[in-house]
Amino acid sequence: MIEWLMQHAPALLAVLDENLVCRHLSRGWRARFGLLSTDDSNNFSISDLFSEASSLEEKLRRSLLESSSLQDVPVSLLSESGITQGFLSAWPMQFESGSTGLGLAATCNTDLNRALDELRRLRTMHELILKAAGEGIYGLDSKGKATFGNAATKGILGWNPEEVIGKRVHDIHHHSYPDGSPYVHTECPIYAALQDGEVHRVDDEVFWHIDGSAVPVEYTSTPIRRDGSIEGAVVVFRDISKRKEIERQREAAFQEIKQLKEQLEQERDYLRDEIKTVSDFGDIIGNSPTLQRTMAQIDAVAATPANVLILGESGVGKEMIARAIHDRSERAGKPLVKVNCASIPKDLFESEFFGHVKGSFTGAHRDRAGRLQLADGGTVFLDEVGEIPLSLQSKLLRALQEKEFERVGDERTIKVDVRVVAATNRDLEAEVKAGRFREDLYYRLGVFPILVPPLRHRREDIGLLAEHFLERTCTELGRDPMSLSNQQVQRLMAHSWPGNIRELRNIIERAVILSTGNRARFDLAMPDAADITSDITTNPEPSDEADFVTEAEMREREKANLIAALRHADWRVWGPDGAAELLGIKPSTLKYRMTVLGISKPG
Template sequence: MKHSHTDLDSLRNRHQLILGAAGEGIYGLDCEGRATFANAAATRILGWTESDVIGVPLHDLHHHSHRDGRHYPKEDCPIYAALKDGEVHHVSNEVFWHSDGYPVPVEYTSTPIREGGELRGAVVVFRDISARVQADQQRERDYREIQSLKEQLELERDYLREEISITTNFGEIIGESQALKRTLSQIEAVARTQASVLILGESGVGKEMIARAVHQHSDRAERSLVKVNCASIPKDLFESEFFGHIKGAFTGAHRDRVGRMQLANRGTLFLDEVGEIPLPLQGKLLRALQESEFERVGDETTAKVDVRVIAASNRDLADEVKKGRFREDLYYRLSVFPVAVPPLRERTADIAPLAMHFLNLVCQQLGREPLKLSRSHIEQLKLHTWPGNIRELKNVIERAAILSAGSRTLRLDLALPASSVNPGASVEPEWQEGEILTDSDFRLLEKTNLANAMRRAGWKISGPNGAAELLGLKPSTLAYRLAQYGIKRIRA
């Protein structure tokens, strides 16, 4: 009998050594959920000693709250479920509370213990998964960062494509007028500073080209020039467009979005048509520009940025301030260095080089032989007032090139507004001796010749020094041809 007790004690000690050597924490429970056993690993992981836990309901000791502090009802505890239904319960995403009061991420298995077919208790085996949770969280952070960088790269790619397109079409500031030279000297003076620039001018004068020139000659040229067309942003999306948002910030926010301010970090933010920003939203923009920081919509984290600001407007912002439609403090924040871009009608010396540049460009795009601008063309262009400025000039030249299909002569007379076309100053075909003209070119040459004769004769058809005499035609024949070509004198 004594030998049997010795064997039993030896077996119990051996089991204790095995349980004590286990790397996982192990608790034994009775049918009421009170701890009957705790191994060394359980104490090492959670800090509770065996004397702290024996006879104490395990749930009340270290499983009483969720990770966020919410109460964890005992009846919902999977550990106790094994004591009720006799099933094995495995949990992989909960926490046990350390004796020092902080949560320890764990995964555990609660297995019922039966003796003679009756439920006698349960054994709980758990392991600390803090390292795995931290790795998962780091992977999630890395994933979010990769997604954010991917989105930012996609936006930068789109901006780069736009800039390449604009550079192809407007890559050079072309002109030779004194007014343009003054503007270029201002660009050179301010480009390498960090001063905010306010570009003022009528629609179509090339304010965006000036902004790009400032950026390209600045120390930030290697970074993005991010354009925001303030006139096109709906009021409800203003903050999201400028500052970005996080997923779920509002209906339709299905993913995190990088705002224009963040995209322009260490680069240049170009606020086009800044005068169109609604007054209630100007304060939010002012704060972000002054503090160089902002919060994304739905996010409590403040982001710091280093942004140089260039703004542009076709409005008189000083007058808008007086009328209470633009914040005075924002106006002074933006207008550290104002640059006024003159309209095209005040720089007529630039019309010819600009027109030739656009004509060569559109001929390349249309895949046709280059067309020429005659002196008559240039004079006609200079007579127009160009309310749409450079943008209108480009459109007119492109339209003229399209209308000149099948002709070697630019049909500018068909492209200019009717009020700007002087029939007596029609296009002058370029023709060299020995060259064969098409019928349309020949008729155009004849029309020009008739108009030139009428101008030289002071619009007198018959009589001495009349146009008919100069042309060697009968007055009746000349009158017929003038009517045929629609040549009429335009009186001022």
């Protein structure tokens, strides 16, 4: 057995007899001297192997005599290439022949240094890898105490790794939930890996920085096993603050896009309504002195941020004044949002003005932006402002003063920048005295009042307005162009127009609708038909002032014409070759005129 061991062992082993003569030398030791055969080493002495033979021989003889061992004695090992330092251990042996000797085992420092250098290289490499890692890495023992930490742990959490070694990591970094509530270690996924041996991954928790701030992290706790038992865990974590911020910004952007989408939908619906109810009166038309004074007021206030209160009778064109103020202001590029306060149900006033969130009341199936929010950056036109319920006037006042409000069912405050133009046909001062309108809201709205004159106070503009409405109506109805005579304009100017411009527009439309061929009828369109001549002709020819007939004569002529047509059609009103077809009018119109003129079929 000894011979086999000596022949194959790569270590430095030797067997000495009782005279300290080498009887066996291992392959590893023979290689130092370039010997191939085991027999070549049988004559080696202590002085052939070690440079300090005399002192070492004395120690070996004492070990042999006392049957004691030597441990790690420093020696100088001889070889073909020179002397190397090392350590020697010796122990007594007894051979089969009954004689005694010593077994030797030497360690060469060169091999040891090589192994140590390799160990140091590996350790340095591992340390560099740990330092280079961007994630924080902690090693834990079986009790959850830190055994190591890399440089990233300090960059993320502020603690030097040396300050954490030997302490429970959970108590330092993981003791509370994001909201600050206690996080007991028995619920900690990091420690769970020490108990169940499973890998635990968490992507939405916080570790606590040395300064007490919370650091959003994701981490993995992986158990360390040896011989089937769990000896610790490795925790790898990373700071996800940037990711959280990106997610927050993305969510904020999504909410903003959602809000803008809803606002655009509201604006789209609003604009659709506006297209349907586009101004009844077109652009502001006229050159009367009273209108010019009003226009001068518009030009003066438009460039300022002041709120405007437009006063005037119904139908005078208060909305057109509001549009003119907006179009001449710095807010012209932003929306002008109209709120008809007289058409909003009382229960929906707050939602209409300020908006609501989904589920805030029955029927609130989705979030909705209010008119004030739609008008942000622009102008809101409060038409018929005197109709706002007294109970809601205080909230509107606060929104106008503070430039902020909350939607119905929402706790979030929305800030807006709107200019208010209000209009009413009521006497708001009287309403304030009667307690039906808040005085503070009245003064907030009426910073700059504008009184729009009624049509009867600007008669010089009636002809221009009538021509405008006539041209527009003919175009809309697909009729041939028509014009007014001076006589007709004078008689239109003589009317009192209690309905103002709205009434004038309606009369013109009614006259065109009742027209036959190229002739428009005012005799049936006006409430007081005797005040207006009976026709407007297409491209009228000039005539002498004396060349006319009275209204009574005109009616007699019309009656005679209708009777002639009826006789020609054998008094048939409807059908082919009926009187209505001969006259070029609808049968219902003919029946109406027959009733008005008292025409009936002879018995």
